[in-house]
Amino acid sequence: MTTEAKAHELIVSVSPHVRGQETVARIMWTVNLSLLPAFIMSLYYFGPLAAFVTGLCILSAVLAEHIYQTSLKKKSTIGDGSAFLTGFLLGLNLPPSVPFYIPIIGSVIAIVITKLLFGGLGYNVFNPALIGRAFLLISFPKLMTVWSEPTAQFIAMDAKTTATPLGILKEEGLSKLIEIFGDKTDLYMSLLMGNRAGSLGETSVIALLIGAALLLYRGYITWHIPFSFVATVGVMAWAFGGQGGLFTGDPLIHLLSGGLILGAFFMATDYVTCPSIRKGQIIFGIGCGAITMMIRLKGGFPEGVMFAILLMNCFAPLIDRGVKSKKFGAVKEQKK
Amino acid sequence: MNIDFVKLFQLIVSSALINNFVFTMFLGLCIFFGVSKKMETAVGMSITFTMVMVVSAALSWVVYQFIMIPLQLTFLKIIIFIGIVAAFVQSADTIMKKVSPTMYYKLGVYLALITTNCIIIAVPLKNAGEHYNFFESMAFALGSGIGFGLALIIMASIREKLEVADVPRPFRGLPISFILAGLIALAFTGFSGLITL
Numbered sequence: 001m002t003t004e005a006k007a008h009e010l011i012v013s014v015s016p017h018v019r020g021q022e023t024v025a026r027i028m029w030t031v032n033l034s035l036l037p038a039f040i041m042s043l044y045y046f047g048p049l050a051a052f053v054t055g056l057c058i059l060s061a062v063l064a065e066h067i068y069q070t071s072l073k074k075k076s077t078i079g080d081g082s083a084f085l086t087g088f089l090l091g092l093n094l095p096p097s098v099p100f101y102i103p104i105i106g107s108v109i110a111i112v113i114t115k116l117l118f119g120g121l122g123y124n125v126f127n128p129a130l131i132g133r134a135f136l137l138i139s140f141p142k143l144m145t146v147w148s149e150p151t152a153q154f155i156a157m158d159a160k161t162t163a164t165p166l167g168i169l170k171e172e173g174l175s176k177l178i179e180i181f182g183d184k185t186d187l188y189m190s191l192l193m194g195n196r197a198g199s200l201g202e203t204s205v206i207a208l209l210i211g212a213a214l215l216l217y218r219g220y221i222t223w224h225i226p227f228s229f230v231a232t233v234g235v236m237a238w239a240f241g242g243q244g245g246l247f248t249g250d251p252l253i254h255l256l257s258g259g260l261i262l263g264a265f266f267m268a269t270d271y272v273t274c275p276s277i278r279k280g281q282i283i284f285g286i287g288c289g290a291i292t293m294m295i296r297l298k299g300g301f302p303e304g305v306m307f308a309i310l311l312m313n314c315f316a317p318l319i320d321r322g323v324k325s326k327k328f329g330a331v332k333e334q335k336k
Numbered sequence: 337m338n339i340d341f342v343k344l345f346q347l348i349v350s351s352a353l354i355n356n357f358v359f360t361m362f363l364g365l366c367i368f369f370g371v372s373k374k375m376e377t378a379v380g381m382s383i384t385f386t387m388v389m390v391v392s393a394a395l396s397w398v399v400y401q402f403i404m405i406p407l408q409l410t411f412l413k414i415i416i417f418i419g420i421v422a423a424f425v426q427s428a429d430t431i432m433k434k435v436s437p438t439m440y441y442k443l444g445v446y447l448a449l450i451t452t453n454c455i456i457i458a459v460p461l462k463n464a465g466e467h468y469n470f471f472e473s474m475a476f477a478l479g480s481g482i483g484f485g486l487a488l489i490i491m492a493s494i495r496e497k498l499e500v501a502d503v504p505r506p507f508r509g510l511p512i513s514f515i516l517a518g519l520i521a522l523a524f525t526g527f528s529g530l531i532t533l
Contacts, residue, residue, distance in 0.1 A: 072504065117507055118512065119503050294530065299529050299530045300528045301528075304526060313523070315490065317493040
């Protein structure tokens with residue numbers, strides 16, 4: 001075929017004819033980018049261990065996906081960044097001083113069992129990183145709850161162990177927590193900056209919010225889930241969290257501590273595992289918040305964000321069914 | 337008989353969510369996997385199951401308290417409870433067929449399955465073992481029924497979604513459902529310790 005003929009060739013294709021720039025890979029890599037501030041803060045507070053744990057998670061997640069797909073003679077999808085993101089999120093959800101096999105086991109469970117066996121990206125029922133973490137927490141409860149004390153300036157190699165703020169709050173109460181951190185403002189400031197014990201990526205609220213702002217600005221996540229989630233936690237902490245009866249609780253402590261911000265902005269908003277209708281997303285967020293506070297205040301674990309999101313993941317298809325909008329002009333079917 | 341409403345409420349919530357029979361004790365799995373393929377059957381099964389559960393728990397309680405304990409026959413409780421459940425389900429089946437054929441065609445198919453379910457027998461046994469009074473055993477039976485219905489409906493909603501998923505061939509159908517049930521059970525461990533009775 002000559003070039004002249006090619007120029008006049010008529011191209012017939014089906015719609016859509018105008019396409020956006022967004023692809024799955026682009027969104028996934030942007031989410032990865034938005035987690036970077038939190039990762040840098042974790043390096044700052046927990047030292048090289050943070051890089052080791054997170055890196056191992058990412059590496060084993062990507063390798064697991066690649067090996068699975070090539071051995072089944074499928075196209076390897078590691079380029080779209082979703083396996084990288086799962087590994088990254090799992091790494092940021094682990095305590096700093098876990099032994100090397102923990103990240104590997106967690107990543108394999110997350111990628112192979114939770115995602116690939118269900119048909120790969122887009123079909124998974126649960127958030128893979130959270131299933132990985134829940135599996136580890138149930139299987140290795142001791143190792144997964146050794147929290148090291150943050151020591152600033154990128155140096156910590158062998159840190160002292162301590163309890164997380166939520167752990168202290170649950171065991172010994174608010175006054176003990178304030179006593180450890182100095183006064184109330186100091187407490188809030190350390191929680192905001194991330195100078196506290198906890199999972200690698202969850203501690204620094206401010207860094208997480210910077211990343212979340214990027215995602216909100218780009219429109220990759222909407223306000224519905226995170227805000228209803230956070231607001232429910234705040235209201236419930238205020239209403240039921242106090243010792244002196246109703247409406248005496250301190251919502252700020254519950255908002256700033258634990259994995260709430262990481263969970264609400266980066267994990268509950270996972271496209272695949274949350275309802276796709278806006279009204280349903282608000283219900284989803286409220287459910288997450290309510291279960292989180294139930295577990296934090298009354299449950300057997302100090303932190304409930306992970307289980308709350310997983311539980312609401314189970315309900316997501318049901319919520320989607322429930323809030324389906326009516327067809328315009330549709331008449332209710334007559335009962336036979 | 338004094339009724340402690342807080343305890344009744346706790347019993348319902350705890351048996352429905354926290355000690356959900358399917359997800360924490362792995363009982364009643366045959367129906368759970370057999371009927372959760374479609375939402376319609378799951379809903380029908382949940383309703384029938386809860387009704388049968390409450391009635392058979394009440395019958396068993398009465399028999400246990402007023403016949404078996406005075407006659408010191410408690411060591412026979414497994415056999416007697418199985419007999420009570422089977423007799424009740426069979427008579428319900430026959431009566432429903434005669435009295436309300438429409439309801440029979442809607443719910444009757446599930447009745448035969450329920451007879452041999454492990455939760456139906458576990459609830460009277462637990463009621464007897466924990467020495468619950470009548471209202472407590474009713475609350476426990478109701479909560480267990482609701483919990484089983486909830487499990488079925490969640491499972492059905494997810495499995496309907498999985499129909500279109502590209503699950504590897506060896507895992508299609510039951511195997512992936514087992515994995516799914518395991519993962520849901522993992523999520524349900526989050527409720528542990530919420531209410532201690």
